[in-house]
Amino acid sequence: MKISVGHGLADAEKRLEESGVSRRDFMKFCGIIAATMGMGPAYATEVAAALTADNRPSVIWLHNAECTGCSESILRMASIDGKTAYIDTLILDVISLEYQETIMAAAGEMAEKALHDAMKKPYLLVIEGGIPMKDNGIYGKVGGVTMLEMVKKAITSKNCLATIAYGTCAAYGGVQAAKPNPTDAKGVKAVFPKSLVINVPGCPPNPYNLVGTVVAAIMTVTKKAPLPALDGDLRPTVFFGATVHDQCERQPFFEKEQFAMSFDSPEAKKGWCLYKLGCKGPSTYNNCPTKKFNPLDKGVGVNWPVQAGHPCIGCSEPNFWDKMSPFYEMEK
Amino acid sequence: MAPKTPQSNFSGPVVVDPVTRIEGHLRIDATVENGKIVDVRSSSQLFRGLEIILKGRDPRDAQHFTQRACGVCTYVHALCSTRAVDNAVKVKIPKNATIMRNLVMGSQYLHDHLVHFYHLHALDWVNVANALQADPVKTAALSNSLSPNRKETADQFKAVQTKVKALVDSGKLGIFTNAYFLGEKKNEAYYLPAEADLMAVKHYLDALHMQVKAARAMAIFGAKNPHTQFTVVGGVTNYDALKPDRIAEYKALTDEVIAFIKDFYIPDLLAVASFYKDWAGIGGTSNFISFGEFPTDEYNLDSRFFAPGVIMKRDLAKVASMDQKKIEEHVKHSWYVGDKAHHPYNGVTEPKYTKLEDKDRYSWMKAPRYNGEACETGPLATVLVAFAKGHKPTVDAVKFVLNYLKVDASALFSTLGRTAARGIECLVTANQMQVWLDALVGNVKGGDTELYTPWKMPNEAEGVGFVQAPRGALSHWIKIKKGKIENFQLVVPSTWSLGPRCAAGKLGPVEEALMGTPIFDPHRPVEILRTVHSFDPCIACGVHVLDAKTGKTSSFKVL
Numbered sequence: 025m026k027i028s029v030g031h032g033l034a035d036a037e038k039r040l041e042e043s044g045v046s047r048r049d050f051m052k053f054c055g056i057i058a059a060t061m062g063m064g065p066a067y068a069t070e071v072a073a074a075l076t077a078d079n080r081p082s083v084i085w086l087h088n089a090e091c092t093g094c095s096e097s098i099l100r101m102a103s104i105d106g107k108t109a110y111i112d113t114l115i116l117d118v119i120s121l122e123y124q125e126t127i128m129a130a131a132g133e134m135a136e137k138a139l140h141d142a143m144k145k146p147y148l149l150v151i152e153g154g155i156p157m158k159d160n161g162i163y164g165k166v167g168g169v170t171m172l173e174m175v176k177k178a179i180t181s182k183n184c185l186a187t188i189a190y191g192t193c194a195a196y197g198g199v200q201a202a203k204p205n206p207t208d209a210k211g212v213k214a215v216f217p218k219s220l221v222i223n224v225p226g227c228p229p230n231p232y233n234l235v236g237t238v239v240a241a242i243m244t245v246t247k248k249a250p251l252p253a254l255d256g257d258l259r260p261t262v263f264f265g266a267t268v269h270d271q272c273e274r275q276p277f278f279e280k281e282q283f284a285m286s287f288d289s290p291e292a293k294k295g296w297c298l299y300k301l302g303c304k305g306p307s308t309y310n311n312c313p314t315k316k317f318n319p320l321d322k323g324v325g326v327n328w329p330v331q332a333g334h335p336c337i338g339c340s341e342p343n344f345w346d347k348m349s350p351f352y353e354m355e356k
Numbered sequence: 357m358a359p360k361t362p363q364s365n366f367s368g369p370v371v372v373d374p375v376t377r378i379e380g381h382l383r384i385d386a387t388v389e390n391g392k393i394v395d396v397r398s399s400s401q402l403f404r405g406l407e408i409i410l411k412g413r414d415p416r417d418a419q420h421f422t423q424r425a426c427g428v429c430t431y432v433h434a435l436c437s438t439r440a441v442d443n444a445v446k447v448k449i450p451k452n453a454t455i456m457r458n459l460v461m462g463s464q465y466l467h468d469h470l471v472h473f474y475h476l477h478a479l480d481w482v483n484v485a486n487a488l489q490a491d492p493v494k495t496a497a498l499s500n501s502l503s504p505n506r507k508e509t510a511d512q513f514k515a516v517q518t519k520v521k522a523l524v525d526s527g528k529l530g531i532f533t534n535a536y537f538l539g540e541k542k543n544e545a546y547y548l549p550a551e552a553d554l555m556a557v558k559h560y561l562d563a564l565h566m567q568v569k570a571a572r573a574m575a576i577f578g579a580k581n582p583h584t585q586f587t588v589v590g591g592v593t594n595y596d597a598l599k600p601d602r603i604a605e606y607k608a609l610t611d612e613v614i615a616f617i618k619d620f621y622i623p624d625l626l627a628v629a630s631f632y633k634d635w636a637g638i639g640g641t642s643n644f645i646s647f648g649e650f651p652t653d654e655y656n657l658d659s660r661f662f663a664p665g666v667i668m669k670r671d672l673a674k675v676a677s678m679d680q681k682k683i684e685e686h687v688k689h690s691w692y693v694g695d696k697a698h699h700p701y702n703g704v705t706e707p708k709y710t711k712l713e714d715k716d717r718y719s720w721m722k723a724p725r726y727n728g729e730a731c732e733t734g735p736l737a738t739v740l741v742a743f744a745k746g747h748k749p750t751v752d753a754v755k756f757v758l759n760y761l762k763v764d765a766s767a768l769f770s771t772l773g774r775t776a777a778r779g780i781e782c783l784v785t786a787n788q789m790q791v792w793l794d795a796l797v798g799n800v801k802g803g804d805t806e807l808y809t810p811w812k813m814p815n816e817a818e819g820v821g822f823v824q825a826p827r828g829a830l831s832h833w834i835k836i837k838k839g840k841i842e843n844f845q846l847v848v849p850s851t852w853s854l855g856p857r858c859a860a861g862k863l864g865p866v867e868e869a870l871m872g873t874p875i876f877d878p879h880r881p882v883e884i885l886r887t888v889h890s891f892d893p894c895i896a897c898g899v900h901v902l903d904a905k906t907g908k909t910s911s912f913k914v915l
Binding site for chain 2: 100351
C-alpha cells in the first residue's frame with residue numbers, strides 16, 4: 025500500500041536519503057530493531073548491514089484462507105518518533121516486496137507474471153492464511169491453481185530461503201481450522217514439515233513482531249546473525265517468551281484476588297482483574313500488554329483488549345479457537 | 357472535447373484472476389465482442405466454512421469467530437453477531453453502549469472509505485508513471501485550488517516525483533510491477549493530466565499515514581484495529597475510554613482524519629471524477645437495498661441515522677421498507693446441488709464443485725434476491741435511500757457533488773456514481789461523529805457511566821442483527837437451543853453485490869454493471885477493475901456459507 029515498496033535491491037541507503045530518511049534516523053531505527061530482537065545496541069550496525077546488503081532477499085507474500093486482517097495489521101505501523109518515515113515504509117522500502125495481492129497494482133495474468141518472475145531469485149516467503157487441504161485443496165484457488173499448489177511451489181523452490189507464517193491461520197490453521205475444520209485447513213509447518221518456518225501468530229499479530237522477525241530472518245539468511253531463539257511452537261521467544269498475564273497491568277489485582285465478576289460491576293469499572301470473566305492471559309504467550317496495538321509515536325500502541333475491559337481470548341496460541349473457548353468462561 | 361475511454365474492436369475472452377486490491381479471492385470471466393463486454397461471470401474462489409464451525413458453540417463467542425470473516429471490514433461482523441445475540445436474549449443495552457458502538461463504526465467508515473479510495477481504487481484512475489511528466493509548480497497550484505485549507509508546495513510534489521523517478525529508474529517496480537498503466541505503449545484508458553496524477557500520488561502516500569490515525573482512533577474505544585475486542589452481548593466493556601483524556605485523544609485523532617477527508621479525499625474525488633465524466637454513463641445497476649446504520653435505539657431500525665430501504669428500477673420516488681420475507685437465496689449457478697430458490701429459513705446448502713471455467717455453475721457465492729431481483733448494496737444504496745427519503749445531510753452532500761460535476765441525479769447510477777457515493781457517505785458520517793461524541797460526554801458528565809446490562813442465556817431463542825457495513829447490507833441470524841448455537845447464518849454485502857446469476861438467469865449486480873463496458877486493451881483491462889473496485893469487493897465475507905464436511909442442508913438459512 026505504499027509507493028515506495030520494493031523499488032530495488034541496490035542502493036538502499038541512497039533511496040532512504042531521497043525519501044528524507046537520514047543515516048542517523050536509519051541507524052536509530054536499526055538500533056530499535058536490534059533492541060526489539062533482544063540483540064543489544066551493538067547489533068545496530070549488523071542490522072544496518074543486513075538491510076542494505078546487495079544480496080539481501082526480496083519478499084513474496086502469499087494469501088491463503090484468511091481474512092486479510094494480517095495484511096491490514098502491517099499497514100497500521102507508524103513511525104518511531106512521529107516525524108521520520110513510518111516503520112513499515114522504511115522496512116518495506118529496504119526489502120523488496122515483489123508480490124502482495126492486497127496492495128499491488130497489477131491484477132490477473134500480469135500479477136501472476138510478477139509472482140513467477142519474483143521466484144527466479146532468492147526470497148523470503150511470508151504466508152498469510154491457512155492452507156485448505158480437503159479434496160486436494162479445491163476450496164481455495166488463486167489464478168486457477170489451488171493455494172496448496174501455489175504455496176508448495178513457492179516454499180519448496182530452491183530460491184526460498186526461509187518462511188514466516190504470519191498470523192495464527194498461517195502458523196496453526198486458524199479460524200477455518202476450528203472444529204470440525206470443514207476444509208481441513210492447516211498451518212504452513214504442518215503441511216511442509218521439512219521447511220524452515222518461523223511462526224508469528226496472533227489474530228492479527230502485532231505488526232512489530234513481524235518487522236522484527238523479517239529483519240531477524242534477513243540477518244539469518246545473510247549469515248549476519250544466528251536464527252532467533254524459537255519456542256516449541258516455533259515462535260520467537262523475544263516476542264512470545266512471557267505470558268500476557270505476567271506482563272498485564274491488572275496483574276496486581278489478580279495477586280490480591282481482586283476480580284471483576286460481571287461487566288457492569290463496580291470492580292469492572294475500577295479496572296480489576298478479568299480472570300473470572302474468562303481472561304486467557306495466564307495461558308497466552310504474547311507481548312500485547314507492553315507493545316499494545318495501533319502505535320503512533322515512540323512505537324507504543326494506544327490500547328489492547330484488557331485495557332478496554334475485555335478478557336484476552338488467547339489468539340496467539342495454537343488451536344485457541346477450540347482450546348480457549350468458551351471465551352467468557354474461566355479456564356478449566 | 358473531454359477525453360473518453362478509448363474504444364477498440366477486440367473480440368475474445370478476457371479473464372482477470374486474481375482481482376487484486378480487494379479482500380479475498382475473486383475471478384472475473386468476460387466475453388468481449390467488438391470492444392464491449394457482452395457476457396460476464398463473477399466467481400468467488402474461496403470457501404472457509406465459518407457457519408459450520410459455529411454450531412454447538414457458546415452464542416457469546418460468535419462475534420469473535422465471525423469477525424474473522426474479514427480483516428478489512430473489521431468490526432462489522434463482531435457488531436452484527438453481537439446485535440443478533442442481543443436480539444435473541446432480549447437485552448436492552450445502555451445508551452452509552454449504543455453510542456460507543458456507533459463511534460467505533462463511524463471510525464470504521466472513515467478508515468475504510470479513505471483506504472478504498474486512495475489505496476484500492478485510485479490506481480484504476482491514476483497513472484503513477486505519468487506523474488513524472490508533471491510540472492510541480494502547476495501541480496501545487498492545481499492542488500491548492502481545490503481546497504482553501506491546502507498549503508502544498510512545489511517542493512513537496514518535486515520530492516514525490518523524485519521518489520517515483522528513483523523507482524522507475526531502478527527498474528524494480530515492486531507493487532507497481534506490470535500495472536495496467538505501464539507498458540511499451542501508453543494505456544490510453546488513463547487520461548488524467550500529469551499534474552492530477554502527481555497530486556494523487558502524493559495524497560496516496562499522505563492517506564497511508566492518515567489511515568493509521570483513523571485506525572488508532574478506532575482502537576481507543578475498540579481496543580485494537582484490525583479486530584476490535586470491546587463488544588459483549590449486553591453492551592460494551594471499555595470503561596477506560598470514558599476518561600476525559602481518552603475522549604480527548606479520540607477527538608483529536610478523529611478531527612485530524614475528518615479534516616483530511618474534507619480537504620483532501622472529497623476534493624480529490626471530485627477532481628478525478630471531473631476528468632473521467634464518461635464513467636457516469638458506465639457501470640450502473642437497477643435495484644438497491646440498505647439496512648441503514650447508526651441507531652439511537654438498537655431495537656428500532658427506523659431510528660438509524662441512515663434509514664433502511666429498498667429502491668427498484670432506479671425509481672427514487674418510491675422507497676419501499678425492507679421486508680426480510682422477500683429475500684431468497686439462489687444456487688442454480690453456484691457450486692451447490694439443486695436449482696430452487698429458498699427463503700433463507702428453508703435454505704439448502706449442499707456443495708458440489710464442478711470446475712474452474714464452468715459457465716453454468718461458477719461461484720462459491722450464492723445469489724441473494726429481493727422479490728426476485730438482484731440488488732446492489734453499499735454506499736450507493738445507502739446514499740440513494742437517504743437521498744430519496746429526504747435525509748437533509750445526505751441531500752445536501754449529493755446536491756453539492758452533482759452541482760460540482762454538472763451532472764444530474766441519473767449520473768449516480770454508474771461506476772462514477774458508486775465511487776462518489778462512498779465519498780458522500782463518508783462525509784455525512786464524518787459530520788455526525790461530533791454529535792455522538794457530545795452525547796457520550798454529556799451522559800458521562802451527568803453521572804451515567806453504564807455500558808452493560810446483565811442478561812440470562814435462554815434455553816431456546818432466535819435473533820437477528822442488521823448492520824449496514826461500509827460495503828453494505830450485512831445480517832447475522834442465530835438460533836439458540838440448550839444455550840448453544842444450533843444454527844448461525846451470515847448474509848453479507850458481497851454476496852448481494854458480487855454474487856452470480858439466479859435461477860431466472862438474472863445477472864448479479866457486478867455482472868449487470870460490467871455488461872457493455874468498453875475494453876480497449878484486453879491485456880490491460882483496467883475498465884473491468886474500475887467497475888469491480890467501485891463495489892469495494894470483500895470476498896472472504898461472501899464465501900463461508902457451505903458445509904463442505906457433511907454436505908448437509910442447512911435447515912436454517914435466513915434473510
